[in-house]
Amino acid sequence: MSAEVKVRVPASGEFLQVLRNVVAALAARAGCSVDVLADLRLAVDEAALRLLHDVPGAEGVVVEAERADDALALSVAVSGPADGWPGAELTSSMGWHIISSLVDGAEPTTTADGPAIAFRVPTGG
Amino acid sequence: MAEARVPVDDTEVAAFFERLPDPRAREALVERFRPLAAYLARRFRGRAEQEDLEQVATLALLKAIDRFEPDRGAFVAYASVTIVGELKRHLRDTGWAVRVPRRLQEIGLQVSRAVDELTQELGRSPSVPELASRTGLTDDEVLEGLDVGSAYQAQSLDAPIGDDDGPSLELSEEDASLAMLEEWTDVAEQLRELPERERRILYLRFFQNMSQSAIADEIGISQMHVSRLLARTLSQLRASAGAV
Numbered sequence: 458m459s460a461e462v463k464v465r466v467p468a469s470g471e472f473l474q475v476l477r478n479v480v481a482a483l484a485a486r487a488g489c490s491v492d493v494l495a496d497l498r499l500a501v502d503e504a505a506l507r508l509l510h511d512v513p514g515a516e517g518v519v520v521e522a523e524r525a526d527d528a529l530a531l532s533v534a535v536s537g538p539a540d541g542w543p544g545a546e547l548t549s550s551m552g553w554h555i556i557s558s559l560v561d562g563a564e565p566t567t568t569a570d571g572p573a574i575a576f577r578v579p580t581g582g
Numbered sequence: 583m584a585e586a587r588v589p590v591d592d593t594e595v596a597a598f599f600e601r602l603p604d605p606r607a608r609e610a611l612v613e614r615f616r617p618l619a620a621y622l623a624r625r626f627r628g629r630a631e632q633e634d635l636e637q638v639a640t641l642a643l644l645k646a647i648d649r650f651e652p653d654r655g656a657f658v659a660y661a662s663v664t665i666v667g668e669l670k671r672h673l674r675d676t677g678w679a680v681r682v683p684r685r686l687q688e689i690g691l692q693v694s695r696a697v698d699e700l701t702q703e704l705g706r707s708p709s710v711p712e713l714a715s716r717t718g719l720t721d722d723e724v725l726e727g728l729d730v731g732s733a734y735q736a737q738s739l740d741a742p743i744g745d746d747d748g749p750s751l752e753l754s755e756e757d758a759s760l761a762m763l764e765e766w767t768d769v770a771e772q773l774r775e776l777p778e779r780e781r782r783i784l785y786l787r788f789f790q791n792m793s794q795s796a797i798a799d800e801i802g803i804s805q806m807h808v809s810r811l812l813a814r815t816l817s818q819l820r821a822s823a824g825a826v
Binding site: 481482485486489491492494496498499502506552554555558581 | 697701706707708709710711713721722724725728729787788791793794795805806809812813816817819820
């Protein structure tokens with residue numbers, strides 16, 4: 458996806474706050490509701506932590522975001538090897554259930570950076 | 583209930599307890615023990631707004647009155663434990679045991695109220711610009727408020743009391759769903775240990791697909807408080823699953 462916004466932070470828990478805030482600011486600008494914003498923060502967290510867990514040695518976390526019709530399309534990726542991604546157990550995990558409850562169309566994918574989870578959230582009232 | 587041996591604090595108090603659920607007896611008990619609630623709230627002075635602490639303590643007192651069983655010992659002791667427990671829980675939930683600058687506290691409170699008001703008025707979750715125009719804050723300040731004040735709980739005395747006690751109708755369905763979730767991971771123990779309110783929020787959000795504001799409405803707390811509790815519960819579950 459040719460992202461309108463691309464943010465990269467070091468692969469460590471303390472930087473996830475930065476990522477969450479950037480994503481929330483983007484979503485707010487796109488007109489997302491407060492419910493969507495709150496769910497989005499949780500989803501970004503869950504996706505990033507899941508990826509960091511599944512891809513040992515990942516160096517950074519990259520979020521890309523793009524406006525689509527009535528939605529904001531996002532991907533959360535980690536820079537690291539994509540072999541073995543996604544693992545067979547991914548979509549039956551609790552984490553995956555949580556992500557797919559919070560956001561629309563969650564799917565494992567691979568970006569130029571590495572293993573990723575892509576999803577959408579609705580914008581506008 | 584009305585046994586011969588009623589080890590409450592004195593006969594007058596015992597008589598009030600025997601007349602429950604008569605609202606007048608309840609009110610008399612509240613009046614009688616309100617100074618205790620206020621006293622305990624003052625012990626946490628400086629860690630949150632005094633007014634809120636007193637509200638939390640008063641709600642806890644009501645809960646203690648409704649739950650007290652005379653054979654559990656003296657009411658004063660039971661009420662004190664309940665009130666202190668609720669005050670600590672309040673401080674933990676609001677995260678304000680860590681001092682937040684007053685300006686941010688105020689913004690957080692203002693935004694939290696506006697979220698709940700606008701959700702009611704519009705019948706849907708408001709956007710950030712809508713909150714900005716309601717509060718007179720900038721979009722950035724609203725975002726800051728949403729983040730920082732997340733759990734600020736402006737609970738009124740009209741809030742449902744004892745919403746987390748006793749078995750509820752949904753419990754069996756809820757347990758079935760959580761059991762399903764338990765199969766997936768090794769967090770079973772942690773799930774069982776969650777306070778009922780947190781379990782319920784988890785269940786409503788992830789198994790009933792209810793929105794955070796609908797859950798807030800159902801449970802009687804603010805949307806931002808739901809948000810905060812969800813974030814904390816997920817992070818606890820994650821920690822226990824060993825995933826980061």
